Every structure is written in structure tokens, then in C-alpha cells.
Amino acid sequence: MIVGDSKPLEEILEMIEGKDRVLVLGCRGCVTVCNVGGEKEVGILATALRIARKMRGLPGHIEERTLERQCDPEYIEELADAAEGYDAIVSIACGVGPQFVAERFPAARVYPGINTTFIGGALEHGVWSERCQSCGNCLVHHFGGLCPIARCSKSLMNGPCGGSANKKCEISPEVDCVWHLIVEKMEAMGRLEELERVWPVKNWITSRDGGPRRRVREDLKQ
Amino acid sequence: MRLQYPSNIKVIQLPCSGRVDILHLLKAFEDGADGVYVAGCKEGDCHFLTGNFKARRKVNYVKQVLTALGIEPERIEMFNMSSAEGPRFAQVAREFTQKIQELGPSPVKTAKAA
Structure with missing residues (x-):
């Protein structure tokens, strides 16, 4: 899934x-699963924004959807009757959401929440x-089901590098050295010799x- | 045991403190509550094992939200007590009410009056 983090409340308050x-707009896709942009989080953010409004004696026209x-596009279309009636739409979907809403409704002011x-x-509930x-x-x-691109800090195809120590990456004791894991896994599977293959420089044209x-x-x- | 506790406290019963939701706590503040506290079972005594620990984490989350909004985080607390501890329930009720009275009315409410 696409994982996200809530923006600080102060930043959202500044936006609006x-x-x-104001409309707080959630998404039932990935961001619901990672507990950052679903119906529940829409309720929490909208309530917090309403409290902020009330504290300043302002009207709390904060709606939830x-x-x-x-x-x-077919789901974005559901906003057709309402989108341009808001002074601000705070989308708490991934970065695609605010862009799709802004594209479909050119006059709407859309903000990423x-x-x-x-x-x-998810490694466990609350940890991604x-x-x-x-x-x-x-x-x-080729690597025992472990991705050296996403999980090695240097995206090395022919690892590990000299920064691997005690199973951890040199960037942080929190980060596993994926090459350590790859070697362990391939060894356990009896496939260690496959790692002798030397990978040429990766063609990144398929990437960004x-x-x-x-x-x-x-x-x-x- | 006819224990007295402040009459301004509105008790909302739940099957377990773990049922408390962040939204329940925030809605209370939105509706003008001056303070909110969750009374859960003693740590380690939860019938559902971790309900009271989950409640405490949610209370801590709401403390962060209140701080970001400029509201004193002391307006929300979690207390642990056994259902057999009537005197402690009354004592916590008195102490928390006292603390909230010292903090004064919720800024949400005072702005409404202004």
C-alpha cells in the first residue's frame, strides 16, 4: 500500500x-489501511479543525466526506455538485488525491493534508x-524475495557494502542491512552460489x- | 457506601476502556467539555488484556492534538482503578474536577461566549 503521515495540525490550520x-476529504484506499486518511481520520481531523475554529469564535463550516x-475519476466525479462551493478542500489521500481533485475542479483550492x-x-499494527x-x-x-533497491540505503545490486555491521546498516541501528538478510536467506535456501552473479549497472530508465x-x-x- | 463526587461529572459507561475512541474524546472537547478523563481498570487487570493500555495511548494522542490546538493537555487524563475501588473513583473525580477548575473553562467554550 501507499503509506503516509499526517501533516502537523499547525500546518493544516495555516493552509485553511x-x-x-472547508471540506476534509478522505480516501478508502491505501490511506485507510495505513490509518492516515480514511473515514475515521477525516472525523478526527475535521473535529480538531472545528475545535480550532470554535476557540477563535469563527464559524465551523468544516464538512467531512x-x-x-x-x-x-469516477469517484472524484461524486464531488461534482459540491467541490467548487468550498473555500478549501483538504485531501488526506496520497499525493494523487489532491492532484486529481484539483485537475477535475479547476476553481477549487485543494490542499494536501x-x-x-x-x-x-505493515510489520505489525501501527508499524509500516x-x-x-x-x-x-x-x-x-534473484535475492531471496528481498528487494535491494528499496531496502538497501544505497540500492546496491552487488552488496553488501563496507557499512554493514552486526546485521545493521551504517545509516542507523534501526535499519537492517538488507544484504545481510539476503545472504542469510539465500544460504538457508541453499542458493548462495546464485549471489556470485555480478549485476551490471541497473538501467534506471524504467524508474523515475x-x-x-x-x-x-x-x-x-x- | 454512599460516596460523594462532584455532580458536574458526566459518566459515560463503556464495556472496556479500550472501547474509547480518539473521536469520542475530541468530540467532548468540541462540544465544550472543560476536561475529560478515562477511568480504566488497573494495568495488568484488563479482562481483554490490553484495553486499558490502548486507552492510555489514545489519551496521549489526544493530548498531542490538544497541544497543537493550544489547549492545555492536562485537560485530558487517564486513571486506573479497580471496579471495587469506589473511594478511589470518588477521590479521582474530586481531584480532577479541582484541577480543571484551576485551569478554568475550556477555551472552546469561552470563545463561544465571546
Whole structure:
């Protein structure tokens, strides 16, 4: 899923300063699963904003709405009758949400209420970890199912580097050295010799280095 | 045991303090409560094992939200007591009410009156 973090309340309050009618817009996709932008979080943020308004004696026209997804036009369309009636729309979807809303409703002032951080999974309830960097050319099967692109700080294909110590990466004792994990896993699987393969420099054109990406499926396109 | 505690406290019963939601706590402040506290079972005594620990974490989350809003975080607290501790329930009720009275009315309410 796409994982995000709430923006500080102070930053959101600054965004909506002087805006009378505000919509807090959630998304039932990834951000609901990572507990940052679903219906529940819409309620919490909208309530906090209403409290802030009340404290200053301002009218609390803070409304709440959660769309099925904010990355598909058909759901964005559900706002057609209302979007431009707000002075501010705070989208707490990933970075796609505020852009899709702003694109569909050119006159609307749309603000991002969360910071989109990474593509990852939940290690346990309340703990998420980055697992994919969307490099566009997946190779995890060569490394025992562990991604050296997303999980090695240097994205080394031929690791580990000299900064690996006691299973940890030199950048932080919190970060596992994925190359240590890869070697351990491949050894346990009896596949250690596969790591003798020397990988040439990765072609990053399928990643962000090739510019903004676009995918067209002729069989689905109308 | 006819124990007295301040009559301004509104008790909301829940099956377990773990049922408390961040939204319940924030809504109370939105509606003008001067202070809110969660009375959960003693730590280690939760029938559902971790309900009271979860409640404490939610209370701490709301403290952060209140701080960001410029409201004293002391207006929300978590207390642990057993259901057999009537005197402690009354004592906490008195002490918390006293503390909130010292803090004065909620800034949410005073602004409304202004």
C-alpha cells in the first residue's frame, strides 16, 4: 500500500486560514489501511479543525466526506455538485488525491493534508516499512524475495557494502542491512552460489529517471 | 457506601476502556467539555488484556492534538482503578474536577461566549 503521515495540525490550520467553508476529504484506499486518511481520520481531523475554529469564535463550516478512491475519476466525479462551493478542500489521500481533485475542479483550492511517504507493508499494527521503490523492473526473485533497491540505503545490486555491521546498516541501528538478510536467506535456501552473479549497472530508465511514467493498456482503453 | 463526587461529572459507561475512541474524546472537547478523563481498570487487570493500555495511548494522542490546538493537555487524563475501588473513583473525580477548575473553562467554550 501507499503509506503516509499526517501533516502537523499547525500546518493544516495555516493552509485553511481565512477559508470559511472547508471540506476534509478522505480516501478508502491505501490511506485507510495505513490509518492516515480514511473515514475515521477525516472525523478526527475535521473535529480538531472545528475545535480550532470554535476557540477563535469563527464559524465551523468544516464538512467531512470520504470517497471510495481519490485516484479514479469516477469517484472524484461524486464531488461534482459540491467541490467548487468550498473555500478549501483538504485531501488526506496520497499525493494523487489532491492532484486529481484539483485537475477535475479547476476553481477549487485543494490542499494536501498528509505527506505521502512510501510504498510498503505493515510489520505489525501501527508499524509500516518500505518495501518497494517502484523501479519498474522487479528482480526480488534473484535475492531471496528481498528487494535491494528499496531496502538497501544505497540500492546496491552487488552488496553488501563496507557499512554493514552486526546485521545493521551504517545509516542507523534501526535499519537492517538488507544484504545481510539476503545472504542469510539465500544460504538457508541453499542458493548462495546464485549471489556470485555480478549485476551490471541497473538501467534506471524504467524508474523515475525516465521521467514521469504512464501506462497504457490497449485492451482496457476505451 | 454512599460516596460523594462532584455532580458536574458526566459518566459515560463503556464495556472496556479500550472501547474509547480518539473521536469520542475530541468530540467532548468540541462540544465544550472543560476536561475529560478515562477511568480504566488497573494495568495488568484488563479482562481483554490490553484495553486499558490502548486507552492510555489514545489519551496521549489526544493530548498531542490538544497541544497543537493550544489547549492545555492536562485537560485530558487517564486513571486506573479497580471496579471495587469506589473511594478511589470518588477521590479521582474530586481531584480532577479541582484541577480543571484551576485551569478554568475550556477555551472552546469561552470563545463561544465571546
